[in-house]
Amino acid sequence: MEATHAGISPADPLTRYNSQFLVFRLGGQDYGIPILQVQEIREWSRATGLPNSPAYILGVLNLRGSIIPVVDLRQRFRLSPAEPDTFTAIVVVNVDGRLAGVVVDSVNDVVWFDPKQQRPLPDFEGHANRQFIEGLVQAEDNMVILLNMERLLSPDDFNIGNGLAQQAV
Amino acid sequence: MPIDIRQFHQTFFEESTEGLAMMEQLLLQMEGAAGSRGMTSPDPENLNSIFRVVHSIKGGSSTFGFGWLADFSHLLETALDDLRAGRRQPDRETTDLLLRSVDALRNLLEGARTGAAIDKTRIEEIASALEVPSVTKAAEASTAEAPEHGWHVSFQPGPELFRSGNDPLRIIRELGALGTLQVSADVSRLPRWEAYDPETCYLGWQIKLSGRDQSRQAVKAAFEWVADISEITLAPMREAKRSEGDTPPASGDGDHTLVKARGPSIRVSTARVDSLMDIVGELVITQTMISETVAQFTPADLPRLLVGLTQLERNVRQLQESVISIRLLPIGFVYSRLPRLIRDLAQRLGKQVDLELSGEQTELDKTVIERISDPLLHMVRNCLDHGIETPAERRRAGKPETGHLRVHAHQKSGYVHVVVEDDGRGLSYEQIRQRAVQAGLLNADTRPTPEQMHELIFYPGFSTASEVSDISGRGVGLDVVRENIRSLGGSVEVSSTPGSGTRFTLRLPLTLAIMDGLSILIGDQTYLLPLTSIVESIHLTDDRLSRLPDGQEIFALREDYLGLIRLHELFHIPSRHTDVSQGIVVVVEVDGRRAGLYVDELLGQQQVVIKNIESHYQRVDGISAATILGDGTVALILDVAGLMRLSPRPVMAPDAPGCVPRRGSPRSTISDPRALH
Numbered sequence: 001m002e003a004t005h006a007g008i009s010p011a012d013p014l015t016r017y018n019s020q021f022l023v024f025r026l027g028g029q030d031y032g033i034p035i036l037q038v039q040e041i042r043e044w045s046r047a048t049g050l051p052n053s054p055a056y057i058l059g060v061l062n063l064r065g066s067i068i069p070v071v072d073l074r075q076r077f078r079l080s081p082a083e084p085d086t087f088t089a090i091v092v093v094n095v096d097g098r099l100a101g102v103v104v105d106s107v108n109d110v111v112w113f114d115p116k117q118q119r120p121l122p123d124f125e126g127h128a129n130r131q132f133i134e135g136l137v138q139a140e141d142n143m144v145i146l147l148n149m150e151r152l153l154s155p156d157d158f159n160i161g162n163g164l165a166q167q168a169v
Numbered sequence: 170m171p172i173d174i175r176q177f178h179q180t181f182f183e184e185s186t187e188g189l190a191m192m193e194q195l196l197l198q199m200e201g202a203a204g205s206r207g208m209t210s211p212d213p214e215n216l217n218s219i220f221r222v223v224h225s226i227k228g229g230s231s232t233f234g235f236g237w238l239a240d241f242s243h244l245l246e247t248a249l250d251d252l253r254a255g256r257r258q259p260d261r262e263t264t265d266l267l268l269r270s271v272d273a274l275r276n277l278l279e280g281a282r283t284g285a286a287i288d289k290t291r292i293e294e295i296a297s298a299l300e301v302p303s304v305t306k307a308a309e310a311s312t313a314e315a316p317e318h319g320w321h322v323s324f325q326p327g328p329e330l331f332r333s334g335n336d337p338l339r340i341i342r343e344l345g346a347l348g349t350l351q352v353s354a355d356v357s358r359l360p361r362w363e364a365y366d367p368e369t370c371y372l373g374w375q376i377k378l379s380g381r382d383q384s385r386q387a388v389k390a391a392f393e394w395v396a397d398i399s400e401i402t403l404a405p406m407r408e409a410k411r412s413e414g415d416t417p418p419a420s421g422d423g424d425h426t427l428v429k430a431r432g433p434s435i436r437v438s439t440a441r442v443d444s445l446m447d448i449v450g451e452l453v454i455t456q457t458m459i460s461e462t463v464a465q466f467t468p469a470d471l472p473r474l475l476v477g478l479t480q481l482e483r484n485v486r487q488l489q490e491s492v493i494s495i496r497l498l499p500i501g502f503v504y505s506r507l508p509r510l511i512r513d514l515a516q517r518l519g520k521q522v523d524l525e526l527s528g529e530q531t532e533l534d535k536t537v538i539e540r541i542s543d544p545l546l547h548m549v550r551n552c553l554d555h556g557i558e559t560p561a562e563r564r565r566a567g568k569p570e571t572g573h574l575r576v577h578a579h580q581k582s583g584y585v586h587v588v589v590e591d592d593g594r595g596l597s598y599e600q601i602r603q604r605a606v607q608a609g610l611l612n613a614d615t616r617p618t619p620e621q622m623h624e625l626i627f628y629p630g631f632s633t634a635s636e637v638s639d640i641s642g643r644g645v646g647l648d649v650v651r652e653n654i655r656s657l658g659g660s661v662e663v664s665s666t667p668g669s670g671t672r673f674t675l676r677l678p679l680t681l682a683i684m685d686g687l688s689i690l691i692g693d694q695t696y697l698l699p700l701t702s703i704v705e706s707i708h709l710t711d712d713r714l715s716r717l718p719d720g721q722e723i724f725a726l727r728e729d730y731l732g733l734i735r736l737h738e739l740f741h742i743p744s745r746h747t748d749v750s751q752g753i754v755v756v757v758e759v760d761g762r763r764a765g766l767y768v769d770e771l772l773g774q775q776q777v778v779i780k781n782i783e784s785h786y787q788r789v790d791g792i793s794a795a796t797i798l799g800d801g802t803v804a805l806i807l808d809v810a811g812l813m814r815l816s817p818r819p820v821m822a823p824d825a826p827g828c829v830p831r832r833g834s835p836r837s838t839i840s841d842p843r844a845l846h
Contacts, residue, residue: 048803049694050789051740052815060782060795062803067795069786099785 021137023111023144024091024104027079030144031104032111032137037093037149041107044088061101063092070101071153076132095149111144113137177546180510181229182282188222189278193271195219196264213253219267220249225505226274232542235281238274241292244299245270269295319348319379320388320403325355327398330370335395341376343391348380435535437495445491452484493534493680500578500587501529503542507549507576514553521560521571522553528578533585534680537657541587541677544650548589548673549576551646556593556671566668568592580679584659584701587675596665598622620761623663627651655810657681658699658793660760686777686796686806689755690770692742695804697777697796702809704756704763706771709733709749724765726756734816735767736807739791745769759810766812779806791815 021032047059047070056075060067070090074081087106092099119136134148195215223246230238251257273292280287326337341352355373378388385403392401459477462470504526511524557572564570577588601622605611610628627647651661659677686697713724722733737744746752746769754765777796782789793808
């Protein structure tokens with residue numbers, strides 16, 4: 001992965017991430033995260049709530065002895081809440097050695113995207129979720145949003161998000 | 170760590186340079202001795218002194234983050250350890266290498282101090298020479314003493330070996346009865362898979378048989394059945410060694426020197442490992458007993474099973490204690506830096522001081538030891554700088570000219586107390602008050618109590634030094650000390666008598682890994698309170714509660730009034746009850762401050778393993794860590810001191826409201842590098 005980094009613009013997620021993505025569904029929309037950042041997929045289980053944390057931090061979970069935070073992407077993206085069902089899963093991602101669980105509606109597939117499939121981002125300046133989007137990909141019959149997990153899970157963002165979440169509440 | 174450790178750099182460089190000079194001298198002595206008496210073992214005392222020099226350079230450089238220096242001194246230390254253990258010969262070559270290492274260390278030190286260029290190639294060259302121990306030479310020397318040390322056997326059986334009904338394993342086993350074997354298989358004749366015939370022997374073996382008293386006949390006898398179909402050569406070990414040249418080290422110890430140490434290591438006395446082994450032995454016995462009981466279980470066996478489980482519990486506890494004790498180090502490690510620091514400081518400040526160190530043998534967890542080193546140095550410096558007066562002042566005050574500084578460590582109820590005490594002028598309350606007013610921490614007309622003053626000196630940015638010296642008083646000071654100690658789960662207390670001295674007491678947990686806690690319920694979630702912070706738990710009724718004008722609820726507990734913290738309010742979680750009489754109030758105390766925590770229910774006492782939240786998330790106010798409960802779910806451990814600070818209204822000083830107004834969280838002024846991604 002390091003080798004493919006060199007000389008390639010970081011704005012090109014397809015080359016950067018070896019083109020393989022885990023595609024999951026959230027609120028009817030498909031999202032993709034680089035497969036190299038996915039450590040494992042777990043079935044949903046209730047997290048232990050953390051006091052005074054942003055609303056989208058559901059809490060912490062025991063991952064074989066490590067305590068990892070669980071992020072609710074629905075809240076993160078300001079989607080309407082949903083009750084967990086049998087398809088709800090927690091995708092454990094590893095970003096620079098830090099682990100976090102991401103709650104998704106369902107996990108679809110691992111997909112290999114061709115760089116030709118990538119579409120430019122439309123201009124929607126000022127949109128809060130824009131910063132988490134790395135790119136758009138036209139799959140067979142639908143669009144997949146590629147997410148930037150570094151930005152989505154950076155602790156700085158947890159803090160910024162804290163303020164936003166509180167305003168929203 | 171926010172402490173400006175650069176202030177220690179100078180001391181470190183001075184100490185290291187001095188140490189290197191001494192090391193050089195000792196090495197020269199050693200070389201002289203080796204020259205005149207041939208190859209004799211060096212004076213162990215000298216060797217130990219050299220070892221200590223290198224060790225403290227290593228320790229210092231890793232503390233200060235001089236990676237190169239730390240790596241190099243580690244290699245050198247390993248080489249010296251080999252020398253000490255006799256795995257390396259103290260010949261001219263080694264001494265020369267060590268002397269060149271001294272030069273390399275000087276170069277690295279200079280580089281770390283001034284940023285001067287480092288002669289990388291030369292250092293790498295010396296480093297690699299240090300890494301390769303002179304084992305071959307040692308082995309040669311030992312074979313010279315005992316020439317017939319074994320046999321080198323080459324066994325190349327013919328392809329029809331299996332068809333003649335022979336099993337090479339039997340032969341090798343038979344050889345094994347004669348001595349220690351080192352067998353390597355030669356697979357070079359193995360054909361490709363498709364050409365492989367399972368009944369043909371394609372293998373050959375190189376066997377090193379070491380040990381005494383094996384005659385050529387005895388070795389040959391093992392091959393009696395296969396001699397006619399195999400090619401067997403026998404050579405005495407010595408010749409084989411010479412011809413091979415790449416002899417692996419004769420003992421496991423030699424191996425060790427080739428492996429670079431990865432990660433931190435601990436020296437453990439054999440006695441401790443033995444006791445661990447004993448406990449494991451008992452554990453195995455207990456386990457056997459329990460499985461036997463359960464295998465043919467009848468209700469009549471229940472008492473036996475219970476006995477077994479009790480025994481198991483005891484074994485596990487012993488095992489746990491034993492493992493913790495392995496991580497313990499005497500606090501003397503930290504003390505070692507003090508005398509020099511005191512000497513230099515006293516000279517620079519023109520003060521006279523006696524340093525008394527006691528309780529060196531008190532043991533603490535390795536991590537705690539590493540992390541209290543800087544705070545302790547800081548406090549000692551603080552005492553010398555602010556506490557102890559100049560000889561003239563002391564004379565005027567009717568005290569002996571030489572001040573007394575005492576550092577004492579002892580164990581007390583699951584904690585280690587480290588006391589730093591001086592007989593100086595004590596805290597100047599008036600100065601503290603004025604400084605606090607200046608800093609806007611205090612209203613000009615407030616007269617705080619001594620306890621509140623003690624609290625003030627731990628406030629960020631608070632320093633009473635009337636002129637900022639370069640020794641202490643840079644604005645980073647006691648607040649950082651306290652923050653560090655708190656992050657270890659400890660606390661700092663101060664007491665002072667004007668005119669006769671100040672005493673700081675650090676209270677530190679023995680270990681960071683395991684904690685006794687009380688599990689409590691708030692809403693539907695379990696939390697843990699550290700047992701050491703709990704004073705008592707009480708039932709309150711509404712009529713015992715009063716409210717201060719700012720809305721803080723307080724209640725009377727014997728003579729004192731304590732603030733009430735409703736945890737569910739603080740955490741914004743739904744509680745089962747809101748009526749104070751339905752839940753329970755746990756009175757907690759930390760840093761001499763007390764408060765009542767209102768919780769829904771007490772569940773029970775249990776020992777828990779502490780798990781860090783920050784490794785994958787970030788610091789959470791009011792929570793010190795997490796733990797995993799018996800059912801695999803996570804429970805949060807409450808940070809009592811943090812809760813008191815988090816409480817929206819001051820709970821520390823209900824009798825003098827507004828003494829320390831909260832200006833945002835004091836924590837936020839200290840940037841935590843770990844919070845950054």
